Amino acid sequence: MKDAAETAVTTRREDAVEPVSGAQARSAKTTTPPRVVIVGAGFGGLHAARALGDAPVQVTVIDRNNYHLFQPLLYQVATASLSPADITAPIRHVLRKQKNTEVLMGEVTGVDVQQQHVLMGDQAIPYDYLILATGARDSYFGHNEWARFAPGLKSIQEATKLRSQILRAFEQAEEEPDEEKRQTLLTFVLIGAGPTGVEMAGAIAGLAHQTLKGEFHRIDPADARIILVEALPRILLAFPEGLARKAKQALNHMGVEVRTHSPVEDVTDEGVIIGGKLLPAQTVIWTAGVAASPAGAWLGVETDRAGRVFVSSDVSIPGHPDVFVIGDTAHFEQDGKPLPGVAPVAIQQGKYVAQVIADRVAGKEVSKPFHYFDKGNMATIGRLHGIVSIGKLQFAGVLAWFLWLVLHLYFLIGFRNRLIVMLLWFWNYTTLQPGARLITADRT
């Protein structure tokens, strides 16, 4: 019985790599299975690739890095809690068991939608179906000159550089004889009070008040000022107002100053200008806004103000049913507004698009348009405090924090990472001594 079942599975697999009769004209043209190229191995791209693992297609995943990055925990690398290896997984390793999938490390430079080619410099990778899952980058709202003074938090390199900058500020303060300069060195401004700004502010407060306590002779690290600046009337706009209020109380309790109604007018090497006044700060971190990747420009299609590509109900672009744009780079309207740039949207779109492609290759008609199922929203504020919003269920405090931990562990890619991060969190939260306190980047 068992052998028969195994044989059946094998046969099915062998069938699978043959072109399926009745498939679309395009795949019938070729003698090889249809080629699906996925650009970007973030949440969207990786989940699309995984969902295509058993489909009768050839999958090529292209990413500029050799690893998938679990971005929601990037702020913990920037604040010395975790190491880069703990929140990344080699793409090749994640997809190693998919015999129909190959992985290329490289920088995509454009797309030729007429010839159906993805361009990487002078290399052209042909596709039958294309999934662009190229994510987002920091947006300075037309003030790119601020990037120099207020780095964002999008990549491992930015995170380790920020970690060096934050830790070095305390080292420099220890050696600074001038009182005023010392205070500037110990001032950390976060621009933008979304989840990243809130989580980052809490983590820096933890460093200053707990981790570094008693380790300096001339300064008291607790003298650090951590200021979370927000242009809007309140923090955490994606959360209900009650939870945002609780988060603000928790931040204040941790020693974080929250300044709402405070649009930033300028960022210089001296600090931040708000209301015409300079707020002197050595470290300014940009957590305010993102723009889409340049996928819209590659395709030559219309985008919204944030650079996101308008997509149809099946997440393909108008006029090119073989090109899909998913995740942070897509503008998908639901209930009259675009979906937010969060991991669950990218994951659900990735899986959906994989199904659309598999259906088309199998000659099935695709009927159901994409619909995002919002499972809720959560954030952590320092140690032992979190907020959770799942439909009508809303709560704050230690239970929300714990739920945040469990779900982030669950969604981390790779069993090793889950194990190590669980252990490190246990260590960090009981000893208050996160272990990745390295200054490795050169002074900027």
Add this chain to the structure above:
Amino acid sequence: MKDAAETAVTTRREDAVEPVSGAQARSAKTTTPPRVVIVGAGFGGLHAARALGDAPVQVTVIDRNNYHLFQPLLYQVATASLSPADITAPIRHVLRKQKNTEVLMGEVTGVDVQQQHVLMGDQAIPYDYLILATGARDSYFGHNEWARFAPGLKSIQEATKLRSQILRAFEQAEEEPDEEKRQTLLTFVLIGAGPTGVEMAGAIAGLAHQTLKGEFHRIDPADARIILVEALPRILLAFPEGLARKAKQALNHMGVEVRTHSPVEDVTDEGVIIGGKLLPAQTVIWTAGVAASPAGAWLGVETDRAGRVFVSSDVSIPGHPDVFVIGDTAHFEQDGKPLPGVAPVAIQQGKYVAQVIADRVAGKEVSKPFHYFDKGNMATIGRLHGIVSIGKLQFAGVLAWFLWLVLHLYFLIGFRNRLIVMLLWFWNYTTLQPGARLITADRT
């Protein structure tokens, strides 16, 4: 009873920070306790600082980094097994309980032995006793132009850069259509078959044959050539010949080519020239030799050919009994030859010098000259194989490998690091999937 004991301890401590009567003229001059400046927080400097924790002196530890680096495991960072945080510990944190010790992060630029100042740019740090523990750097034997093509392995930055280079070579090979170029990309040459060269070669072989197995579509990572090149007639000169032979067999068994009697004549961007012939290789790693730090030049004293400062029997420099040079930067002769540049020498010298200073401050006569107690030598060759030489006790194999693991865990600084490294090793050696496979450095 308990309170009385605590009071006694406190009193003793308070006594301790007062200048001790009968101390040297120099400390009697000042009203504050004698100032001990330690430059470098490697094995020697850190152990000296720790040993002075209860002495009636003011200790200042200066290092260019904010962390102590456990250098014997640096090759495991370069080969994706461990993260930088796992083999480092913040100096400040390690010494936080020593009330008499402060830590400065900065680059020492010189020493004024007349004025008794350590110079850091335009800053001058006064000392009564100076311990220079500034370690070693790569030496290209007069061929500094090779450094560009054959990086060494001395710092965290070099290790992560090397990790990127090694992993990227496989990625590039996957995309290289030309057979010959592909083989060049997959050729890794290690120059110098000391413990670092041997351990590194074994680890790269592990990557190629085990870790990356089955993850590429166009290349077989096992086609990688790993060549360990040595000018001398045999590898591992610091070990008995029998063990070196066994190590060589183990390397061959793992697929490492060992070429003794092979002095390197040139290193270029194409590879390595040996015996007038080019050995084409994309990745060349320098594990051949080290030179001392520039401490000799700072002091303006005589050094040996490797730049090491000649020190007296109490590890101070001739004519300056208040200046000590320890570890890799010291030339200390014992049994007719200089001590090797290994961690145990630095540690023992650090502790010894701390005792000499404590004795002098207490007005005691120091009689015993420094004597290095050689506890033995060990190295690991890939997974499950090691060599150990402790006096007449010599053995190779899995037991030696296990002893290596246990002792390296024991000597790691910080309980967190021991715990994490133990767990990661268990993971790595059972799954063959080390988890730090990130390409983070830019293409060089």
